[in-house]
Each structure stands twice: as C-alpha cells, then as structure tokens.
Amino acid sequence: MEYILIIISAVFVNNILLSQFLGVCPFLGVSKKVGTALGMSAAVTFVMALATCVTYLLQYYVLVPFGVEFLQTVCFILVIAGLVQMVEIIIKKISPSLYQALGIFLPLITTNCAVLGVALMVVQKQFTFGGEAHMLNLGQSVVFAIASAIGFGLAIVLFAGIREQLELSNVPKQFKGVPIALITAGIMAMAFMGFSGMV
C-alpha cells in the first residue's frame, strides 16, 4: 500500500520538476518534440533507478560505516557520471538508432539535477507516506526513484505537446522560446498543485 502512496506522491503531488524544480535545464531544452521527450524520459528513468540503487547501497554500506559521510556529494556524482557513461556504451551497442536520436542529451543526464537530487533525497530526507516519518529502505527508494522519473517524464511529454502547439501560435517576439515556455510551465505547475492533499 505504501508503494502506491509513494508513486502517487512522486508522480503528481510532489512532481520532481513542477514542484521540486529538479531537472529544469533538460526540461527547457529537450521538450520541443514529443518523440525526443519520450526518449529522454526513458533514459532518465533507467539512470535514476540504477543510480539511486547504487548510491543508497554506497551510503549505508560504505560511507556511514567508515564515517566518511562528507564524501557523499563527491561519491554520488562520480557514481552517476560513471553510470551514464556505461548506459551510453550499452545503448550504442544495443540500439545505434536510439543513440543517434538521443544525441547530446545522454551525457547531459549527468548534470541533470533530478538524478543527483533524488539520490540525495532518499538518504537525507524523512518521508511521510500516510503516517509516521521515516527514512526509506532500498525497495522504497528505488520505487521512489522510478516514480520520480515517471513524474519527470510526464511533465516533459505533456510540455512537449504544448510546445509543439506554441511553435505554431502567434507569440510576441520577446516571449518566444524560453520565456513563454517558463510561463507555460508555471501554469502547469499550478495545475499540478491541485493534486496536493491527495496523499
């Protein structure tokens, strides 16, 4: 039951992008076409889930026992960078067309605040899903990561759809591009606020 709460909370109520502001750079850069947005979200989901799993284990089986929690930031980002490299190599081998489609965005996942953000959140914050506040265990953390990535993907894909329309609309010159995208994102964020109180 708690897993359902985690998923609903991460996808809708505390959407990682529209309410936590993580992952905004790729959001503004990738979301021009629905197809690329989907590809990006798939890659992010995979990296986020894997990264959270590894960093969680790293935190509780290496950093804490050795008392070197201050190495957290350094280790986590290195893990993420390494994973992204690995994913890049794997995708290149398995599906060169997907690799072409994602292009520059794959290495950019390393600097996606969302990935590092989620990895840090599960080891730092206490979560309140329908009851007492507590730290998440490994299974819940991975579910949280996947759900956050789905929330990210949802926001990006919805946004890409809107942006495709915006391209065809008559937008004032100064608003073209990033500003109108930001304002649209703001309205979307308002809409997502309607979900609060659901969990």
Added chain:
Amino acid sequence: MAVKSSFSNMILALGCICLVCSALLGLVNHVTAEPIAAANLAKTNSAIKAVTPEFDNVPSEEVMTVEVDGKEYKVYPAKYQDKIIGYAVEVMPTGFGGVIDMLVGFDAETGIIYNTSVISHSETPGLGAKISDTGAGSFRAQFDGMNPAATKFMVKKDGGDIDAITASTITSRAFTSGVAQAYKVYLTIKGEDAADVVTGASNQNWEE
C-alpha cells in the same frame, strides 16, 4: 597541451585528484565538525530559552528521556537555583511536508504552557510555514499561557478548541497533536495519568 591519455596517466591523474580532494575534505570536515555541533546545540538552546521561564542551568546538558506510549521523548529541565521551574518537551509530529521538530515549555508546578517554539519544519511557505510566526494573532500565540488540563487539543473543525491556520488544516492538526503529546509527557513526568489527554492524532471521537 594536456598530458597524453595513456591508461597509466589517466589512472594516475584521476587517482591523485581523488586523493588530494579526499584529504582536503577530510581536513575541512574535521575542522568544521565542532562548529557544526555547536551550531546545532545553539539552535536547541535558543529554542529552550524561548519556551521556559528564566533559568540558570544548561538544560541541554541535563536532558531526560521519557517514554510514553512506546515512544521516547527528550525533556529539557529548566532550573532556577537548583529548583526545576519548567520542562521543555521536544516532540516531532508528522506535518504536511515532513516532520515538525518542536518544543513545548510547561511550567513545572502548574503545567500551564509557557510557550511553544518550532526548531525545524518542512511545511509549505506562506501556509503551514506560519507555525513559525510569533506575535499577536499568530497561530502559536493561542498556546501561550494555555491550561492544557482544560483544553481539547483538536482543531475547531474536529470539535476541539484550537484555531487552525487558514487553509493549513493538516499542519495545524499536526502541531496541535504535538502539543497534546508534549502534555502527555509532562503528565508522565509528574506521575499523573496521561490516558485522558486528547491528542487528536488518531481521529477518534472525543469522549467524556
């Protein structure tokens, strides 16, 4: 301009950088450990100061742990001339966005609430975050000088006596239940029966 990318060079360069950085971080961590602990302590101390009458001991050094309903709570006794004049009870109810770390100060003799303070919270800015506001007309002001024995610790919406923050019922409920929990702890310290205290934490109907 860069050094040749041979395997050994790469390992050497990356290894050196990691070593130097880790050493530097270890050093800074060591140097800042004490100030960080002191800063945390200062925060707790100033919160204790805010909720109890003037004291001359160091409550954080005399912290007691009291168990109520299977949970442990920290209680900081405030003493004046070796006589306990107040208790600052730390409770951590679950609010809307996370845990609310708060202190409730009780007068040692009468049990009247001297004051409340919030050490940390993750509530929504502008809404639930109003639990940090003090001053006349603020949410917390109604708790100052309150007699817990005569108060139903639930928000008015639930049939209690507490005025909630507008549009922040969940946060208000959490804070209120925190105060009730703290009162239970106080009663336990005094050796009295804490079973009748309404906490509002469980949505049971208030009987009696």
Added chain:
Amino acid sequence: MAGRWKLITKGFVKDNPTFALVLGMCPTLGTTTSAINGMGMGVATMCVLVLSNMVISAVARFIPDKVRIPSYIVIISAFVTIVQLLMQAYLPSLYETLGLFIPLIVVNCIVLGRAEAFANKNGVLDSACDGLGIGLGFTLSLTVVGLVREILGSGSAFGWKFMAPDGMLLFVLAPGAFIVLGYLMVLFRKLTTK
C-alpha cells in the same frame, strides 16, 4: 587589467547565466523564495565557481584528455562539499533554507560549463575573474528574481516587511517561480536588444 575587468563585468549582462545563457535554472527556481535566499545561493555558487575555475586552470595541463570531465567533477564536488560544510558550521539557518540545492551546485551546468569553456584554456587569474564575473551575474539575477517573488508573494524585501497584507501566495510557491522568471526574461530581452 582592463581585460580582467571586462571578464568580470561581462557576466552581468552580456553573458548573464540566467537570462542570456539560460543556465542554472534549477537553483534559480528553487531558492528564490526571498531575496536573501537567492543572494545566499548565488554567493555560494560564486565561491565554488571561482575556486574550481582557479584549480582547474592550474592543473588542466596535467590531466589526460580522456579523464578530463570526471577530474573536473571531482574537483568541483570537493569545493561544493567544502562550501557545504562551512555553511553548515557558520551559516546554519541559510544552510537549512537552501537545503538540497547546495550539493546540487555540483551539477549546476554553469560550473562545469565554465570549467570546460574557459578555465582549462586560460590562466589562473583570468579564470578566477571569469568565475567571479559569471558568479556575480548569477548572484545578481538570483537576487532580482528572489526580490520580485518576495515583494509580490510576502510583502517584504530582504526580510523587511513593508506591506501589512501578505501579498499573493502564488509567487512564493512553485508556479510563481516559473512565471516570474519568464516575465523577467522578457524584460531582460527588451532591455538588452535595442
């Protein structure tokens, strides 16, 4: 010296990271609930920028090209952690307000971007000035966004409440961040394109 001065000032308008380069969006949206918070975040980022630019510029020659990015990342994250620890010790309330965004400085595209684009090709002092300029520009934009959000959303400026009513709550919450930033960007464009 004139060259160095130019390096510093170009970060204010021409190469303003937020409004011109559209980098570092996450902290811009997440930490600007008030002017002080925005400023604090900007200064923290600036410190990391200047320090990492300087170190990377100094050691770039010794790093093999293939491990370039991971090395920069380690250096940057080390400085981020140092800033984090120092803030935790000496500025605890700001540290708590900025929360998760402090370690996230390490993935702020600005920092790695400047290291790649400038620091590894230029001298230590020049890189420091570049970091300072971009950092100041970033701090400026964060403070401005924070100020607007604070005035509209809390009726205060730099913590000093000048309006009795609280203002429109929306601006301190998530949607307000996006909207304010969008409109400010339009304003910036209007002012800079003649």
